[in-house]
Amino acid sequence: MKIRTLGTSLDNLKDDVVVVGVFEGWGKTAGAAAEIDRATGGLIKAAKTDMTGRLYTTTMLYASDGLAARRVLVIGLGKKQDLTLDRLRGIAARAVLTARETGLHSAALPLQLAPGTAFEPSHRAAALAEGAQLGLYSFRHYKTALDNGNTKIFKQITISTGREHSSLVAAAVRNAEALCAGVCLARDLVNHPGNAATPTYLAETARRIAKTSGLSCTVFDEKKMRRLGMGALLAVARGSHEPARFIVLEHAPAQAARSAPVVLIGKAITFDSGGISIKPALNMEEMKTDMAGGAAVMGALQVCARMKLPLRVIGLIPATENLPGGSALKPGDIVKSMSGKTIEIITTDAEGRLILADALHFARRYKPQAVIDLATLTGACIIALGNDVSAVMGTSEPLIERLRKASDLSGEKIWPMPMHVEYDELIKSDIADIKNVGSRAAGSITAGCFLRKFTSGMPWAHLDIAGTAWAQQPKPYTPKGATGVGVRLLVQLLRTWQRLKP
Ligand code: BES
Ligand code: ZN
Ligand code: ZN
Secondary structure (H helix, E strand, C coil), rough: CCCEEEECEEEEEEECCEEEEEECCCCCCCHHHHHHHHHHHHHHCCCHCCCCCCCCCEEEEEEECCCCCCEEEEEEEHHHHCHHHHHHHHHHHHHHHHHHHHCEEEEEECCCCCCCCCCCCCHHHHHHHHHHHHHHHHCCCCCHHHHHHCCCCEEEEECHHHHCCCHHHHHHHHHHHHHHHHHHHHHHHCCCCCCCCCCHHHHHHHHHHHHHHHEEEECCHHHHHHHHHHHHHHHHHHCCCCEEEEEEEEEECCHHHCCCCCEECEEEEEEECCCCCCCCCCCCHHHHHHHHHHHHHHEEEEHHHHHCCCCEEEEEEEEECCCCCCCCCCCCCCCCCCCCCEEECCCCCCCHHHHHHHHHHHHHHHCCCCEEECCCCCCHHHHHCCCCEEEECCCCHHHHHHHHHHHHCCCCCEECCCCCCCHHHHCCCCCCCCCCCCCCCCCHHHHHHHHHCCCCCEEEEEEECCCCCEEEECCEECCEECCCCCCCHHHHHHHHCCCCCC
16 A cells, blocks of 8 residues: 655545544534635535534545545544544544445545644654554455455555645655554564464564565574573473574664664564463464564564664564474473573463573673563463553663653553562572462563563563453454554654663
């Protein structure tokens, strides 16, 4: 799908439909709606009684003359005081989805869609562009010919700037396009089933995006992992015939090629059966999403390269299946991690922290400014925070604070969990250095405490995305299925990155 910015007046736009908005309790038309009324002699005003302005309600109007586009879609913006940039994303998505449902192929979204708001033009442009592209996402890879032939394919979005046209706005739309491509890459990877998105496939994808976006990529096979001593990652991989991969992606722009990087780490269990501590059958198919952290890191790295961010960023993706094969890891086993620490396995279903332990230790060699890991780590996180908010923990308050700012701007919500030393008691082992689970209490926090053991000396934050990686119900600009969570948050953080004070 194409997305462009145009300064042309609304009456001259040739898209299939022009979208305009009205707030709840509106009186006179304003902004884009007023411009349409001027061109059509009061098309919108004439239909006023039918349009309440309630959030997401839509009315399609037809202009007999005065408009090149002929159709106007009026969308309810809700209460004026409740409008946020994130809501604007949802409004844009709802509008273009309605257009697609109607069988249309293109739509114009004016910057003045929501009239009289204080948001900067470039921020409005980005919100509209993001909402439209993310809302229109659909995963059709496994739908066969019959369905591929249908007409519900959108071809073009025009961000119509009118008098607010500027190079800043055009750049914001281009950046939104790069960002959404990264989110959609992550969504695709997560939506693909476990038999397709294997560790080998993730490695091939990493190589492909490295080539097309200008990243460097190195992939370790199991032999190399053994040489490096990645005993915890290899222990998880033992239960499957699918070979494990450790993927390294690097964005090193010339001006920062040798500086200390920010390292992003993503859990990539391409299918989590639980291993010998096997999971119940109900909903087990959703465990193909257990590589969403890795997918987000790949998406974010692609965006860093396409946006040419002046910062060195490294992505580490430990990738393996967690299956109960004949050589599988067993409860009671003790494994030696790359750091040298020994880990007693209480349950083989707490595998994410094992592969992350080795990746976190590996990150040390880059002397990073900061390390951030993303993982669908604990079911307990869903119990605590639900499906709209990810958990954040870590050892660097300034880093967590920045993540929270990036969260507000990106719309990807996060909330902190505490990491008091008392929690460390819960994962002490009688016979090894540490055990891989505590009791049921504070499940997300003890997982975080486990990871913390492998981060000493590095400013570190951990995001538990177990609840947010998959949408069981569609959200305003996220269709059912993989959400691509993490990409927008990370990119927002990295776009405004300043060195953390020691
Ligand atoms: N991948 C799961 C966590 C998960 C659960 C992600 C639901 C997405 C949705 C993780 O590997 C796991 O199995 N965690 C266990 C830990 C427990 C055994 C301490 C869990 O949450 O049940
Ligand atoms: Zn598990
Ligand atoms: Zn898992």
